[in-house]
Amino acid sequence: MAHAWGYDQQHGPSKWHEHFPIAKGQRQSPIDIVTGSAKVDQALSDKPLKISYSNNCCQSVTNTGHSFQVVVDGAGTEISGGPLDSTYKLVQYHAHWGPLGENVGSEHTVDGVSYPAELHLVHWNQKYKDVTEAVDKPDGLAVIGVFFSRGKEHAGFKPISDLFSKVPRKGDKVDINFNYDPACLLPAQRNYWTYLGSLTTPPLFESVTWIVMKDPVEVSSEQLAALRNLLWETPSGEGQMFNNYRPPQPLHGRVVRST
Numbered sequence: 001m002a003h004a005w006g007y008d009q010q011h012g013p014s015k016w017h018e019h020f021p022i023a024k025g026q027r028q029s030p031i032d033i034v035t036g037s038a039k040v041d042q043a044l045s046d047k048p049l050k051i052s053y054s055n056n057c058c059q060s061v062t063n064t065g066h067s068f069q070v071v072v073d074g075a076g077t078e079i080s081g082g083p084l085d086s087t088y089k090l091v092q093y094h095a096h097w098g099p100l101g102e103n104v105g106s107e108h109t110v111d112g113v114s115y116p117a118e119l120h121l122v123h124w125n126q127k128y129k130d131v132t133e134a135v136d137k138p139d140g141l142a143v144i145g146v147f148f149s150r151g152k153e154h155a156g157f158k159p160i161s162d163l164f165s166k167v168p169r170k171g172d173k174v175d176i177n178f179n180y181d182p183a184c185l186l187p188a189q190r191n192y193w194t195y196l197g198s199l200t201t202p203p204l205f206e207s208v209t210w211i212v213m214k215d216p217v218e219v220s221s222e223q224l225a226a227l228r229n230l231l232w233e234t235p236s237g238e239g240q241m242f243n244n245y246r247p248p249q250p251l252h253g254r255v256v257r258s259t
């Protein structure tokens with residue numbers, strides 16, 4: 001079975017390499033995106049990134065013990081173009097966030113600056129049989145990262161953030177019985193950075209084409225606080241879930257491309 005991992009001192013990101021040696025690999029995520037070093041690539045704009053979801057793809061919200069996870073039926077979903085050589089379907093989305101009221105919590109940083117949270121929409125390459133086969137292949141996954149900044153309430157995120165109080169403990173699950181298109185969580189302007197990286201949680205497979213949206217979306221302080229209705233195990237017992245992010249990893253010569 002999987003080794004226990006988490007975000008506390010004993011099982012946190014600095015220890016992951018003990019059971020998952022790839023943690024010190026050449027293609028790890030997240031990274032600090034140095035905007036001045038990102039290479040503007042006309043090819044990305046010539047073949048625009050297409051994102052198409054559906055309003056009945058979101059099946060349920062689960063507390064995984066490390067985040068919330070919205071489980072998706074990817075049948076009516078598709079992303080392609082941009083850095084992608086084939087079609088990928090959405091399988092789930094989740095987030096990473098920091099302490100209440102602080103502007104840290106995102107996994108990627110931009111010129112060293114963090115956001116209070118980062119949403120990850122996870123897609124798998126349709127050239128593979130299923131997500132299990134795709135998850136460890138170099139081109140197996142494509143993850144869209146969306147930064148959350150603190151601002152006005154996000155009407156699109158509200159139906160999801162309202163569900164967190166219903167899944168307080170690991171394994172808790174609630175069905176989504178309403179139409180919901182996760183495209184509402186994307187910024188209006190879809191300029192992005194892209195690079196080759198990894199899962200940011202064990203097993204840290206180096207299988208992800210990252211597409212990190214440049215523009216954050218605003219969510220309210222209350223919506224960020226609602227993430228703390230999710231609980232997890234801490235060394236001192238049950239506690240509010242936060243600081244579930246991995247810090248930036250070495251670039252090892254990788255190029256970040258930009259639209």
Ligand SMILES: [Zn+2]
Binds near residue numbers: 096
């Ligand atoms: Zn993630």
